[in-house]
Amino acid sequence: MTTVDPLPPPVPVVAPPYHTPEREELQTRARRFAAERVLPVANELDPVKGEIPRSLLDEMADEGWFGITVDREHGGMGLGAFEYCMVAEELARAWMSVGSIIARAQGAGTGVSDPTRRAELLRRSAKGQWIGAIALSEPDAGSDLAGVATRAVRDGDEFVVTGRKRWTGNAKAADFIQVLVRTADPGPDEKRSAGLATLLVEKERDGFPEGITGSPIDKIGYHGFVTWDLEFDGFRVPVANQIGTAGFADAQKWLNIARVHTAARAVGLARAAVEDCIVYLQDREQFEHPIGDFQAVRFTLANMAARVEQARAFYQHVAHLIDLGQPCEREAAMVKLMATEMAAEVTGDGIQLHGGNGYTTEHQVERHWRDARLTTIFEGTSEIQRKIIADRLLPRSPLG
Template sequence: MTSTASRPAETAETWLPEPPVLHSPWHTPARAALMEQARRFAMDEVLPVANELDPQKGEIPQHLLERLGELGWFGITVPAVDGGLGLGVFEYCMVSEELARAWMSVASILARSQGMGTAVADPDRHRELLRRSAGGSWIGAVALSEPEAGSDLANVQTRAVLDGDEWVVTGHKRWCGNAKAADFIQVLVRVADPQPGESRSRGLRNLLLVKERGSFPPGLSGYAIDKVGYHGFLTWDLTFDQVRIPATDLIVGPGEGGGSDSSGDSGAGFREAQAFLNTARVHTAARAVGLARAAVEDCVRYLQERVQFGHPIGDFQALRFALADMAAEVEQARAFYRQVAHLLDEGVPCEKEAAMVKLQATEMAVRVTNQAMQLHGGNGYTTERQVERHWRDARLTTIFEGTSEIQKRIISNRMLPRSPLS
């Protein structure tokens, strides 16, 4: 396996790229300081770990998770009164871009906290879980997708039935990242069937399956899906066979009670999933920008190092212009995701904009990382250089949190009414 020792030219100790320009309508000194802190941490602490473990398909080590907790980044969006940083989606995405520049999985693990899995009916327990979330001791997983319900979440078939004071869950979930290593799994289930003429999303709820890290509770089994990239944590295919969850472990909305009185709610789980996905899509755009920026920065160095025909290949206009196009695309996508993150922080409904930035940034990342491999020539097609990792991870961003085709559907549906015949 390739180790950091075989890539001395690309380690953070020998080279640190210039930070991206933050000056914008949203610039503040505090944000600039946070970005610089995240950038230093990513290059000094995350990148060496990524270079060592990603070729081995290794998981994020515990010491790195603890460092993220010490920095407060599991609670960027958690209120300060509950132990978080009390910041917004903007800062959450900004830090995630910096982390993704080193290893996308580390940026992704932040999404498994940020107050996720804390919306329970008991206010005291809710506050306790928020504090744990902010400190990094309440890191979860989300079980939304199924073999026949990926982008079509209204088709979820995993069923939960009340038996006394417990939900009994049976079904099949897929693409559940971090499931075994998590402290909890938030599971989208069907608790009631829609009546004729009602939305298919009726009767969907989210349940909170509390578990021990590193194991599955009785009735839950699964296997890790072997992926092309996105290493750092395992992604699971899960089977629920009468898994029991306390009735009180129901994810609730504002002013809603828990337990059996909420079983007939008309699609609360689907609405919660949609709200989650709006932020997740902007977060994915930020991660895609981080990956593409990594490819650009690696190319800047490589084009100066690689000599052909007596010149660094960076002297050749064709390659210089390719690099310029790549850099311009990254800057465009960064400006767009920050604009949409700002809108989310302002409470502006922006499902269309979130879909747009997810579409634009992720497709950009695939183009840019692909071009970066080309600029590296044969060296780009080896595991000796980081650029192949950027490309493998970028390729996934056009698929998860809704494929590019789903984003186009969301956007076009907001722009054009559908014909009654369609």
């Protein structure tokens, strides 16, 4: 008589190492908000290059998305980079600009020296009443921020700012603009980045103050807010509005978090392509079969999904390191490089799986690709990320 081995016990489901019930609840809430509130707005406004409505920003403020990393004392959630990036992934899955706009709060533009004023701005930031713009790049200083030429000359209790900034998203609609400027030329023994400072420009929403003019930059994607080319012509900023004391170092520290945030947004876009393809491959029929029955198509989808999971695990790990206070410039560059290149390729595969329909505006997958393509460029191009990584792995020889 042949005996049959009993069935093996079921494999236990093990929660991811960074999982907590609180994070699961936050993710579920963000995912529902993205699907029910953001996605319909994106489908309506992205085709006409519309801006995020103020009503949606108010809803986001009610959810607390602008104060994820602001401490509870000032009305925020008091959470870390992990939760911030996790929510950004969910929002970007619906519309990348919504996953991006939350970065323009989170206590940004609150680093003034006066503690009372700082506390007031933190509370406004957490409530979504202090949403800004960041002006770092210039026509001749993008990846090379040490080459910033916009000049701020001190005149009594004010700086007089003259120069040009490019790629300043949300500038006109913002409550403030953080501007990287040069207050002094570097000395003969100093680095090129010496003499840089960050100034806080306070302004009214939906306008530019006297001394600042702007021209919108017409982009192929990343709609939801307008990106501006700004001209500063003798604009005056109080000296008290200087943020911090190490302009270039502060910008670099901010970029580490921004790069992980970009990786999370890229994962959201790539996940959107996977989810849209799952639906489409079951609906579209050829040769009397859903095209999802064909092995070549199934394998492509499998590869897409696996790469999304890989990138998510990596960005969550680096966000965890940031929350631990670990220096992780190399890891932030690595995850930004890997996740964004993945997103550009996976969303491109999504277009391919849609066939000719993917090359129309009738399906969302083309929006995912347009937005994902940008993630390989902003916050430092893929080439800059490779340079950062290589320089930390392989020091140059004296003859190099």
